[in-house]
Amino acid sequence: MIISMKLHATRQEIDEVRKQVEHFGYKVHSIEGEERVVIGVVGVGDVTACLESVEAMPQVEKVVRISAPYKFVSKEFRAGRTQIRVNGLAIGGDEFIVMAGPCSVESEKQIMQAAEGVAKAGAKMLRGGAFKPRTSPYDFQGMEVEGLKLLQKAKRATGLAIITEVMSDRDVDLIAEHADVMQVGARNMQNFVLLKALGKCGRPVLLKRGMSSTMKELLMSAEYVVAHGNPDVILCERGIRTFETATRNTCDIAAIPALNELTHLPIILDPSHATGKRSLVPAVARAGVAIGADGLIVEVHPAPEKAISDGAQSLDLIQFEKMMLDLRPYIELWETSRKSEALAAAN
Amino acid sequence: MIISMKLHATRQEIDEVRKQVEHFGYKVHSIEGEERVVIGVVGVGDVTACLESVEAMPQVEKVVRISAPYKFVSKEFRAGRTQIRVNGLAIGGDEFIVMAGPCSVESEKQIMQAAEGVAKAGAKMLRGGAFKPRTSPYDFQGMEVEGLKLLQKAKRATGLAIITEVMSDRDVDLIAEHADVMQVGARNMQNFVLLKALGKCGRPVLLKRGMSSTMKELLMSAEYVVAHGNPDVILCERGIRTFETATRNTCDIAAIPALNELTHLPIILDPSHATGKRSLVPAVARAGVAIGADGLIVEVHPAPEKAISDGAQSLDLIQFEKMMLDLRPYIELWETSRKSEALAAAN
């Protein structure tokens, strides 16, 4: 932590800041510049409390935190890649994982068609919402328990693992009974009560980045889940909100390598929400493979124009199959690269 | 709803779109331009479902919704201002309401000092968090039930109404027992499970705008609470997230008159979170009164440098008293303006 004093801070004011910092158990080093005094803080203690306290003192210009505010999710805690086991798969391992399926579970026929279609094309997991966060109270809110049962049925028929969204700490146990991976939507990325409950759920968690959350905040939310007992967190970049309206969100593709420098957790890309436009999904998916994401989560619907939600960004089954074919050589390059990485790490 | 077809849409594709729209119970008017066909949709039906379905059709360029997606909260539903009764006060009425207090309830001494101080200076409601949404799992998470009891004690001592945050649908009943107003924080503005539960809580709700939520989304979230049974929603502008880092958030002051054109609900301003800097709070508060907000919610702490959270944006009691004095002539102008408005409405 570095504390920069205001230009005209007096000796007494500087001493008060030093005392306050020492009160939190830290050691203090002052650097006296021509213009102002900067105070370096080292040692171990309650960083946030100390920082907030000092920030509130008069004559303090600015406080800069140097150490990362997260621990378990950081690259310093674990150097390699974390592999998360789901239904025989290893996310973050040497297989590129595609999750696909409709925005919402709408009917038995729809989810079975979707499941069979995406499995045939090479997807390994089935997505589908049973509990839906909808902006309007008047929109379809999901099939709820009935939807969970249909997902189970699709799993039995196809062998696909199931990923579905959880919106409240109240529903965690129920959904954990039916899902292989618990999905936290962008709007709930900082629903801390939910994150704590997911720390005890016994299932891997896919955590979507909030639409205006920084990478650091995403990692802090992952830290919540891990700190409460669950080390299996998959991060997901799904586009952020910016001034640009030509796409639904702005796909922050560079967040993938940037997060890889900070954390050992796997990171997947959602090209459907990132763009909001079906025609852009295959190109963005290709970029996701090339940049080194651990997988994709893609919206696919047997009949997008009949979809209750997100039809405009859903591929139909033929488009999805075509995309998977198109991705094949990129996925081969991805696999080669993971193998070299593993070899390099072994030596 | 207006549907714009792509440039080279064929007659058959246009007819398919017309049929799809009519299938949802709407009437259709085509406008055939030199360049493209535009389809106007009128009538009553499930707008969102129809819109999402049409958006997903090939050869549809763009769908623009004309009618507002909310009903109960709109100016069309009720022309005047809604007044919300709390503990003898009328928010949205002819008295400017100041809510003040610490970010978190930290101890009996702290909350009693704060309550007495802000009451003396003219605040009418006491804010203070017992359940705290903190970015880090390692930060203080609030005194919880103990904190609620201390707020009650402060209420008995000072007569101030209590406003405090609720973070999960699970806690709604508990908090409703102790609070006069239920606060929904920015991070929970789209926690739809919580909003539904607040529809049944029997207490007014203060709904803070999400840090990257549009005004329309804020109104949709208010609509959730109202549609689920609770008409008493107070909106709160607390700054939005932008590229500017000199302030903690960017205070979207124009949202206040802009929302007043769209809704009859009262709107208050939070100059503390909007700026994140104590020294800017009084000036922004002044702007809030002048622009016609219905009130303010301000962070005040008896000893900001000892605050567990948000110390840098908290006023101390002397600063708060000074601010209230400074605001007095602006509040008088505000009252005059409300009286003229009432007179005009009566004639």
Add this chain to the structure above:
Amino acid sequence: MIISMKLHATRQEIDEVRKQVEHFGYKVHSIEGEERVVIGVVGVGDVTACLESVEAMPQVEKVVRISAPYKFVSKEFRAGRTQIRVNGLAIGGDEFIVMAGPCSVESEKQIMQAAEGVAKAGAKMLRGGAFKPRTSPYDFQGMEVEGLKLLQKAKRATGLAIITEVMSDRDVDLIAEHADVMQVGARNMQNFVLLKALGKCGRPVLLKRGMSSTMKELLMSAEYVVAHGNPDVILCERGIRTFETATRNTCDIAAIPALNELTHLPIILDPSHATGKRSLVPAVARAGVAIGADGLIVEVHPAPEKAISDGAQSLDLIQFEKMMLDLRPYIELWETSRKSEALAAAN
């Protein structure tokens, strides 16, 4: 300047950074924490060059600049408020200055009507574009020299000072002949060639904040003009670009007091571009007076529905007159406050 090394930086890497910094003439203080080394840099030298150089070194995590990158425009350079003399007025002094007029000069009749109308209502300066920056090459680009002459004619008739936009360093001399204040539009805030030329123009400059420029960047652009010889710069907040589309821009009202803490230059508010909606202009103008801006620049057109540009955000003459009446008590409070400030400074 504070340099934070990566976690596993070696002694040799740290020494290389120290040497590099000393090479630029600075002194170095290392702080050795448990986890990492932080290097404090003090002294006088070429900060930017040193910073960029060190940032590029391997094993450097982050470099934080402590001192402000601007000099002449900073509060440290001059403590009080700079007053800028224009045609008998003092912007930044004890009179609140309203500048008003149409977006573009369109005809003699239009500009004369506008000038007479705004003068009658209390404006002190006439705005009107003769050279127009238009997003489309097919839109009206301004009356150019002819427009400048009409502005002069309006000045002779009403006594109003003239403010008009300059878009290229090539036009600086021409416009300086006809204008009292040279306006730099948001899109040219970082047109450094233009800023340099304005340093020699002999006229005050009104510098609009770029639509995605930080306050710091605005001050750096002002510094360009001052460093090239012209101390008379007026800053203007006109809204920034965010995700919100309900208003044309987001009015960053808190930038006014925030800039007042950093600079001695006067700051005015443009409520017309900040909102883009005529109906919101008077409320935002009121907030601007209350928060302590030095003046307003407002779009006014004798017949907004006939305006070639910006009609939707232009007030007509009756609306402007009404707004000026409405502002009167707020301006009185503003004047009282400036007088107290002057008295306090004198003692």
Add this chain to the structure above:
Amino acid sequence: MIISMKLHATRQEIDEVRKQVEHFGYKVHSIEGEERVVIGVVGVGDVTACLESVEAMPQVEKVVRISAPYKFVSKEFRAGRTQIRVNGLAIGGDEFIVMAGPCSVESEKQIMQAAEGVAKAGAKMLRGGAFKPRTSPYDFQGMEVEGLKLLQKAKRATGLAIITEVMSDRDVDLIAEHADVMQVGARNMQNFVLLKALGKCGRPVLLKRGMSSTMKELLMSAEYVVAHGNPDVILCERGIRTFETATRNTCDIAAIPALNELTHLPIILDPSHATGKRSLVPAVARAGVAIGADGLIVEVHPAPEKAISDGAQSLDLIQFEKMMLDLRPYIELWETSRKSEALAAAN
């Protein structure tokens, strides 16, 4: 163009709007919904003027433009890809073009080393700034004419085509004498005087997206150059400004396929400015190839830690060579894809 009237618009108000629209030469179709009247406008006329005029009328709620505001740059004007010839290369053709070199030309030794290094690794064009837009007036502003001469010398030695930035309409002729491609920086994307001058310069123009410009605004700026006589415009995505600070900008990778749907102009990616961090450049470059950009522009410096500007985002020559090797299989896939596209177009 679609005009949506306010809810309570009277018959007379609607008729006034109709008349105004007809006055601009358009035909009008009213659609009378239960709630409000929507007016469709068809025909040919001055769209912007009509739109601005109607928007300014009372009782008009909103005006939505349907047709694109640009012509020459649109996919409707030319269906295929435009190829731009530079020094024997065809940008937008079937060869992936890499432009590389330092941010600024700093010395003969530096630029010659850079040129030879990037040529050897496979770059086809040399970038290097002689006129530099710097945020601070105190920073190095470029070697100017001397720098242009050094670029020429590097061209003679290596055969690389030269791309360099132009900042003012005043310098267009001078730079056109020395450069093969004229670069417009992000800060000048809406410097309309400069864009007009480039319409006459006789050289291809590389137009960088403004840091807060929409794709539509980028296309409008390209339209300026084309409408003023120069059809050879290359677009460049270089990251946009958002709330995220972990990277210098946010790389809007999806803008590449999104722009490909709107325009026939070639589009290249600048992974250096898009991220601001050397370690992220190769991964983002890979994504750019995979998503179908026509080329890359990359900052490379023989000794980044000695660079006067942008050192932290510059690769050194060894890193650049490694990146080019790493890109090879992706570029092969890119070439295959372009060939299939050409074959498909031929049939």
